[in-house]
């Protein structure tokens with residue numbers, strides 16, 4: 441287990457243990473940091489931000505590429521820490537790291553082009569000015585992360601915030617502090633000069649302290665319920681927030697879909713990481729013409745997936761023991777309301793290990809359809825056509841990701857789904873494409889990580905209008921004349937007033953006295 445440098449704590453000596461969810465064994469112990477320690481960390485970050493923001497994009501890229509190099513060379517070690525703290529298979533942990541590295545490299549490479557100073561048109565009325573815009577670092581970004589993808593998820597904020605020139609204070613989930621410590625330690629090795637990326641550890645109160653510590657933006661990833669608390673805490677200091685919250689993603693299967701590919705994707709989308717995926721598939725809507733065929737294929741495939749703690753298991757244990765109770769409640773509620781488990785069911789929901797469950801005939805107002813289950817379960821519903829599939833998909837208060845399997849209408853259906861992201865004839869693909877923005881609508885949150893939007897999320901737009909020639913018309917001066925106003929009104933009418941049968945507008949205040 442990696443050791444960490446967290447700086448002074450106010451709750452002298454207070455620590456918490458990080459546990460292996462498969463065995464309950466303690467794998468690390470970390471300080472519970474209070475408001476004072478968090479404030480001191482943010483203070484140190486503020487000084488570091490001055491230095492980091494003073495580097496050129498190219499210099500920052502060199503440091504970030506070096507960090508990526510360290511992570512890549514020690515990928516096995518980091519994957520082991522992830523496996524120990526979340527229970528996810530080692531190979532899944534490795535895949536998660538590789539995807540995060542792609543984002544780190546993209547952010548480092550593209551920050552200059554996306555955020556650097558550029559000239560923009562100044563328009564006819566302001567032709568005597570030159571206009572430029574650039575995106576400047578905000579300062580210190582607080583990042584609060586979840587445990588389910590303890591590298592990929594926070595790195596979606598951390599990598600982009602650093603590439604944009606900010607310092608970062610990272611509070612990982614209390615279930616995965618060792619992963620957070622590992623990332624921060626690795627960064628300190630390549631950037632030893634200043635604490636540009638720092639760690640604070642603890643529970644919800646530590647996160648709340650970070651919200652109140654005067655950071656320049658707070659990037660939160662976690663549940664919708666916690667997101668509301670984060671927003672409330674940030675409201676006191678008018679700290680802007682980026683919210684990446686929960687989801688209830690649907691996968692749609694059209695009558696002409698490749699059913700083998702759709703079944704494979706639904707199973708992986710629903711069961712990978714034991715269903716503990718914000719953009720995991722939780723609901724499947726299938727055209728009635730292919731429902732029986734699809735369901736048979738899905739059920740047969742599901743028999744090949746097993747949860748366990750041994751290396752042969754495709755999915756690991758539930759990371760949070762309390763999540764099993766949520767999964768059990770959803771499955772029982774679905775069955776009480778007339779649903780059927782065609783694979784698994786309440787009996788396969790153990791305290792740590794939950795085996796795959798596939799539910800059919802589940803009413804749309806059941807918990808398994810309306811609430812985030814966050815376990816290896818799928819509801820599969822028959823729809824009369826794809827309009828009904830889109831309607832039911834969009835009935836959720838969440839709107840994070842989604843997927844469509846259709847040969848002819850994939851993109852058309854994707855565009856009609858109310859979600860931040862949609863994969864067509866695949867699942868989750870959008871998360872692995874660094875140039876695509878990632879984020880949701882509704883109770884899934886707002887703001888975007890990844891891509892150009894993700895870089896701009898951590899920057900302030902700075903607009904500069906520079907006079908480049910003497911004024912053609914004095915518009916912003918009390919010396920403005922009636923003639924100027926008339927010219928302006930004529931130009932405005934010519935440019936914007938087409939199709940109107942009214943005479944050009946001239947302010948009566950500017951008309952000659954006798955004409956008023």
Ligand code: NAD
Pocket residue numbers: 584585586587588589593611612613614642643644645646647648649651661662663664665666667669670673683684685686687717718719812814840880884885
């Ligand atoms: P959570 O909301 O319980 O905790 C997230 C983080 O918030 C943790 O670090 C926690 O310590 C901290 N926290 C708790 N109370 C706080 C408070 N009052 N103020 C500030 N911080 C506080 O979520 P979780 O169980 O760690 O993660 C699972 C959830 O995250 C799921 O709902 C999942 O859908 C969501 N998630 C979303 C995305 C996305 O990109 N949209 C990605 C991954 C996970």
